Amino acid sequence: MSAAGGRAASAPLMGGESEPTLFELSQPGRSSWQLRTTGMPEWDVDELVPASHRRVAPVPLAEVSERDLVGHFTRLSHRQFSVDLGAYPLGSCTMKYNPKLCDTVAALPGLAAVHPGAPASLTQGWLQILVELEEALCEVTGMAAATLQPAAGAAGELTGLLLMRAYHSARGESRHRVIIPDSAHGTNPASVTLGGYETVTVPSAARGCVDLAALRSVLDTDVAGIMLTNPNTLGLFEEDIEAIAAAIHEVGGLLYYDGANLNAILGVVRPGDMGFDIVHMNLHKTFATPHGGGGPGAGPVAVSPRLVDFLPGPRPVRSAPGAADEFGYMTPPHSIGRIHSWHGNALVLARALAYMQVHGGDGLRRVAERAVLNANWIRRRLAGSYDVPFDRPCMHEVVLSAATLRKKFGTKALDVAKRLLEFGFHSPTVYFPLIVDEALMIEPTETESLQTLEALAEALETIAAEAAAGEPLDEAPHSTPVRRVDEARAARTLVPTFDAR
């Protein structure tokens, strides 16, 4: 009998039952693979690896058949919520459904099976994709050139800060401080520290945007720049963006636009036209490829003309327009160097270009319009059941609050989020942004229909009514494969290993 207690490895999981580990499913001698005998002479192991460096016993890996292995992972996959399954309103993360067409493009052997180190003459198609993507990203951001190397949003932020440093150094200036509003994304201050700068936090004013007077009070020639998340984490468009740009430029600072949530403004406004010098985008949120789950991302950084010479290299470029080998590489004269090997996460880049080309200019604008409309629909609909701390038109996401539910009935934002899972929706982001008490940050995304929005709103209204009726929501969820886990204990006493003995 196996350590799994004799259950058939292929039996579907019952509610609450946990999936055995592969080690528990292991049977001695079972295997998912076999190698043919090749007739080749055996290697002399002693000659290749000295005995002192060799294992004395084989690694105790799980021994399972392919059938049991696939069953194991398929059962686990049935316990997950995913963007393909239903609405995933996890604010700030843009967990939207992504068209399968983009995956099909990325899986084309002509793209997936090419080594990035192959000479430019053999990879003209790939280089064309990269150059056309850069051109398209510059078009939607209003910038002069871009690097596609950064692997995610935060990597783009670090790249932007290194560009900022290189720019000031080239002018013989040594500046030390970067301004960040308190409604910025959490990765911004972390990137500032990594980039060797000191963060100066500026508070939000009553309407949820940057307090201009507070901003002006910290400006001097030690300021290297500002990092502005726009829309900010309250889902609001910075109203004084032009005044902010003018004030920062006046002291010689640069403007960094955290454009991770570009799906809010696509085809409507451009950071370059607002006076920004650097903008990073999260292609894994705005275009295709879902965020999260530890998968690959792409955080290209686009810049204004004065920063082009500092971009990471080598950059794919149209080196000989019209020639047979039209595309090649160049390294900018004052490049900050590489940020990623090869081109970054190239298949995420290919997905993004496919997404942009399929939508076209008008289609991209409709993406933004729909994302904003959906969030505002949720805001208006739920205003009677939840607090809306900043009740004015939002962009692609809306921040609600369970502060009144907590005060009146003891129901916390976390309880609402956990209970929502039982209605077939992923939870919204909770307790972020930090400046909102009992925050519930909902990003319906542009991909959800009116019917889905109605069902989501109805579920959230039902939960608010349950709270008022005194239902014990702090015990939810009841019917999911995994119930409420002790998150504090999991974080404090993390056990990331399994003892197979």
Ligand SMILES: Cc1ncc(COP(=O)(O)O)c(C=O)c1O
């Ligand atoms: C506004 C903003 N900035 C930066 C990031 C960081 O991006 P990443 O998770 O790809 O590093 C995110 C992530 O969602 C974000 O929403």
